[in-house]
Amino acid sequence: MIPELGNFALSLAAVLALGGSVMGLAAPRDDVLQRAAMSMVFGQWAFSLLAFAALVYAFVADDFSVAYVANQSNTLLPWYYKVSAAWGGHEGSFLLWILIMGCWMAAFSLRSGQYPLHFTTRVLGILSLLNLGFICFALFTSNPFLRLIPLTPADGADLNPLLQDFGLIVHPPLLYAGYVGLAIPFALAVAALLEGRVDATWARWCRTWTNMAWAMLTCGITLGSWWAYYELGWGGWWFWDPVENASFMPWLAATALVHSLSVTENRGTFKSWTLLLAITAFSFSLLGAFIVRSGVLTSVHSFAVDPERGMYILIFLALVVGGSLSLYAARAGQASARIGYGLLSREFFMLINNVILVVSLAVVLWGTLAPIGYEALTGGRISIGTPFFNAFFVPLGLLLLAALAFLPVLNWKRTRVEVLGGVYQAMGIAAVLGVCVWFVLDPASIVVASAVALSAWVVLTHAKQLSLRLRRGRLPAAYLGMTLAHFGFAMGTLGIAVTATQSTETDVRMSPQSSVELAGQQVTFTGVIDVLGPNYSAQQGIFILTEADGSNAYELRPEKRQYFAGGNVMTEAGIAAGFFADTYLSLGEPLEGGAWAVRLHYKPLVRWVWLGALLMALGGVLAVFDKRYARQRRKRPVADADPVTA
């Protein structure tokens, strides 16, 4: 009964989405329809919440007559994994997507006081139309409420053991919040094109939402990378896998958007470029959904192949992106502005930033789609791997760091050359550091040394300007946020450069009571014991790690788990996390005589990759709390009287 209620609630949400889109788009200036459209948005949110609650209930109550529950859950699963299993597969995760879409729409409605009412109505109409597409997709091609009657299994197939993990409880919601959040700048851009009006005020509205969505996307991707690191047992944290690329592409576009919006807000230029980026960022979210859910590219985490779903998403993608890009082609010309700026100006460096990010985006897109094109043309299969991406991303990342180092001293429009003195000083210090690092490194690598030097340079110039500003008085939140995000970028790049080249990894055969040396530590294998988890049994290796002189002893217990349902074998790594380095052990295969194949990693600065990304996200959120956005929040909606230039 409850699953049917969920299905009914989802159908109601679809009806409300239809109503909301018709009213929002047809007559954005009619007073009654305006209010109706807004209440329908809240209705969509409430009914998606109800549908989602029904699904979670089916999971918690072990209702295996629901096919999706039977495929994803098991009576032995702990309750928190039963809840998170609701978004462990394609159908449920898409319902979560819809719920998050509802949350963003409701949040936008709650904040609507700061926008002219006709504009809000248009935006909500566009969002409702998108939501209608999402809900129909769920209802017609991937309904999570379908029953298995009369063939109800006695027990479920269990959640994929890879997903039975804290990281996977929080990773999809955050990632989806980022993906779907990009729908708001998209809708704002489309509404602006419809109204023919793009100005500083519009950019200011758009920035808040873009920053929030971008920050969530950043956190979501970071969590995914962290999860892959400790759960897959390979010690890697980024694989250039199509699904990772699918989340990285909207991130690159959104990062470019965050920066170009800042130019549009402060200088009123880059207008049509900003609009294009807003459309692009969300389009890549949708493309990501297509890639992950259609089975065009197979990957570790893609969902089951289903041609019907793929076709639906492809058509939806064509309508949404094709429609918005046609609108852009027809209307964006009106938004162009002629505002000049010098080479040594913030505008120009933002342009550099945007060009680098868009080139990176093109590289990832090419690397992801080229295998399909190749197969289409020749019938053969190729795989584009890490070397291809590294060949582009190493120089692009270093270039971006170099450009970033100048940013703190630059003014809008033009900057006097004299202020560069401080930048050159910092460059000198950083270069000395880089050279020192180069001599210490083993194997010596000019790329890593320059990454270290450039990161140091960025941090120095930003820190100097920050202290200057602090001495001069109050610090705007936007400035602090920017500085923090740039620190995060430098930290993350440094972490990537160091951990990618300086890690050690060995596979050894260890018999009980034997020890090996790993980066100055003594690793002693004491043996393997059997342990029993809630829905698995495991062999747990006990390792004692000490410094060379015998001090600082601690234990690591990597596991090899055998899950009862499905019989999957999973490796659970033993990790000693440290700010400067991780020690990472995983159990391989048992060998004769009680010995085991053991994989030992030592990964310096690996945490910096994720900490840097989190700093970036934090910076993005902090910037939203700047006073100029707060003031605008308190303003009453008088703007309805704005002249319309369309």
Place this chain on the structure above:
Amino acid sequence: MSRASLFIPLGVFVLIMGLGYIGFDLGARNELPSALINKPFPEFNARLLENPEQTMTRADLLGRPAMVNVWATWCPTCLSEHEELMRIAQTTDIVIVGVNYKDRPTKALQWLAQYGNPYDVVLDDRDGLLGIEMGVYGAPETFLLNAAGEVVYKRVGDINPRIWRDELEPRFRQLGVTLSANLETRNPQ
């Protein structure tokens, strides 16, 4: 910026969509045929589920057409196609070989005891190695082999009366298997 340049993004998108469509089309075509179609079924040496002492190799499959069905107890769709497999087993002479894929033998035996055993023989593929050789996406999957041990057809997904009527039965007729319509004429083994 000229007006025409505003159309560049749209053009790029149309290009990508075209590529996506082609890729999708390929995906759809790849779903049913396997890389093994018209190629010999891979060599294998697998233990029997009911009798782990005994093993079976590819040579044992030769001499007559056979249907290889990949199944597991963790797969609800396998349960839903089970009825149809039972019907095929009871009403025809077709040799049905089960591949118990990534499963636990005790659970598998219990499952067969509970729901009935449509298979002439079940191979134990608990680590999924045979599955990798066969290019299995997931369970259930069904392969049709001719007497020479070549794969003539592969189906990803469940077997149901419609699939039997449209896909399997005509192919078996082509291969020259006698399809007896009822239990009385079934050749007892």
